[in-house]
Amino acid sequence: MDRDIRVVQVGLGPMGLRIVRHILAERQGIMYVGAIDVAPELEGRDLGELAGVGPCAVPVSGDAARVFQETKPDIAIYTTVSYLKRFLPQTDVAIRNGVNVISTCEELSFPHFVDSELTARYDELCRKHGVTMLGTGITPGFLMDIRASVLTAACKDVQRIEVTRRMDATLGRQSFQQRMGVGMEMDAYRAAVAAGAIKGHVGLEMSICLIADAIGWALEEVRVMAPDPVMAGIPVASEFFTVGTGQVKGTEQQAVGIVNGEEKIRLDFAAYLGAEPSYDEVALYGTPELRARVTPSWPVDSGTVAMVVNLIPAVINACPGLLTINDLVPVSFKSGNMAGFVCQAG
Amino acid sequence: MDRDIRVVQVGLGPMGLRIVRHILAERQGIMYVGAIDVAPELEGRDLGELAGVGPCAVPVSGDAARVFQETKPDIAIYTTVSYLKRFLPQTDVAIRNGVNVISTCEELSFPHFVDSELTARYDELCRKHGVTMLGTGITPGFLMDIRASVLTAACKDVQRIEVTRRMDATLGRQSFQQRMGVGMEMDAYRAAVAAGAIKGHVGLEMSICLIADAIGWALEEVRVMAPDPVMAGIPVASEFFTVGTGQVKGTEQQAVGIVNGEEKIRLDFAAYLGAEPSYDEVALYGTPELRARVTPSWPVDSGTVAMVVNLIPAVINACPGLLTINDLVPVSFKSGNMAGFVCQAG
CATH class of the missing domain: 3.30.360 (Dihydrodipicolinate Reductase; domain 2)
Structure with a gap:
């Protein structure tokens, strides 16, 4: 039998809690093993109770490093901030602990546009630690692209x-x-x-x-x-x-x-x-x-929840690196020089 | 500068010639280096002339092994038959010469359904020789799935x-x-x-x-x-x-x-x-x-031509094996046990 996918939730705002609620109430084969938030008033609270679906024996912690080390999750779901320069440093602790990252951070859906130098640095870091990071959601990330x-x-x-x-x-x-x-x-x-x-x-x-x-x-x-x-x-x-x-x-x-x-x-x-x-x-x-x-x-809300959860297996399966959804879905019209789309390393 | 993608066309019926015409007349960064057909009357004919877009200095040959060995293409486009059991043996010569395969063979778009034993055998053969094979088209392969x-x-x-x-x-x-x-x-x-x-x-x-x-x-x-x-x-x-x-x-x-x-x-x-x-x-x-x-x-016709040509880079880039388009596009709702979608080897 397949081992359940082990997930840590990072960020317990409205979107984070919607995702928690959906996973706990409606999904199988995937389980929360940890929850992280910087708000001191959430320390020790039960994740399931916060999400309104009853206790799940997962306490919220402000100590990300300890959570990742103790729970060894397959993936962390980050629902924290929209802007790349604030977002990426938050993920250091996940990456260095070998944890894949999926996030609703809007700018992460195409980080090269925002800061190509920082993006290259985190791509390198992800590959060094063998983890995949993806920004997703419904807009940007699906409906309009x-x-x-x-x-x-x-x-x-x-x-x-x-x-x-x-x-x-x-x-x-x-x-x-x-x-x-x-x-x-x-x-x-x-x-x-x-x-x-x-x-x-x-x-x-x-x-x-x-x-x-x-x-x-x-x-x-x-x-x-x-x-x-x-x-x-x-x-x-x-x-x-x-x-x-x-x-x-x-x-x-x-x-x-x-x-x-x-x-x-x-x-x-x-x-x-x-x-x-x-x-x-x-x-x-x-x-x-x-x-x-x-x-x-x-x-929009249920769409973003769905994208994050449905893409978890694909992120776990993907090659390491800071990916965009175009890396997962390489299927579209290819204009101009077709050879430009071939990975030269391969 | 990127090296052009090198292609061999196998099968010069109406669909094969439509693809040839589209690539020769409308695409850049991709070139035909060979053409194969079993019809003796086509032997030595110029591929571009057959497709009606003027000579391209690629003669048609019935000797597939020689064409693959001499031209060392990146990929072969097979537009030959619709049925898997006739199709797969035709590809032996491409696989053993290390050539990726993309095809409009309808049953190849989900070969496990037709013959899982034969599919597993060719998957193994593709991986042994480091090549990727994909069946594609617009129906099946895109519009209705x-x-x-x-x-x-x-x-x-x-x-x-x-x-x-x-x-x-x-x-x-x-x-x-x-x-x-x-x-x-x-x-x-x-x-x-x-x-x-x-x-x-x-x-x-x-x-x-x-x-x-x-x-x-x-x-x-x-x-x-x-x-x-x-x-x-x-x-x-x-x-x-x-x-x-x-x-x-x-x-x-x-x-x-x-x-x-x-x-x-x-x-x-x-x-x-x-x-x-x-x-x-x-x-x-x-x-x-x-x-x-x-x-x-x-x-339907232009759609199939488009799918075959647009997916060529993705097939060249993909991991070896007999794939379906679900391997290239792992993005959909995931029902039931989410852990069942995670590659256990990874």
């Missing part, structure tokens, strides 16, 4: 890719609706964007990089536009907000990838109350030319 | 999968329309099915196996229904056929995969003149529940 690039595998030519995500923000949590500016006046929205309080969708540049990397387009520019308000033409409401005519009901935002002066990739993100129909669409221009539309739009 | 299983990567649970392909047969070649029974009377169609002259869509069982294998469903039965005629309610015509009311305008066919007495996978294939809208749809039942529809339906 991998879903598109996998579709191009059956294309003889790809000239341009557009991905549209149109979410009904009513289905999101209160904090998500707040981040989308729901219920604000236009002036307050603009001021919040200028102050950095409203950031729009995090990770559009990662999705553009993932698509370009899969297809072999050399990006000369990644341009992420400022988030724009979507105004309510008629009153609309969610569980948390009431939006009158002329107020903000959500956010839209575009990003483009430029190759040789041409726009090759366009991402179009919108989340607002009452979007109907909601959908996720990939438009491929080339041979063939077609549209692939998912309805309704993919739920 | 991989496209669905990749989507499930962002699912917390999958209870059932339905894939529908609804093609406008008008866009297919004359031989394809003929295979779909276009223009026949119902009695003649039924007789042709009984005699094995009309087989429906080849490879539905492979697609069911690929989905089940990705997700970890233990299939207890794969049931492929007999092809059924689609009757014309009003007259309809293609470039090649005129179909009157009450005559056959195409074929529909279902296949199901049974797990623990339950139907978990259903494939629904239809190709007939005038299908409008034409589409390829995946319906996922679980968490979340949604539909992913590609419009119009994916063109």
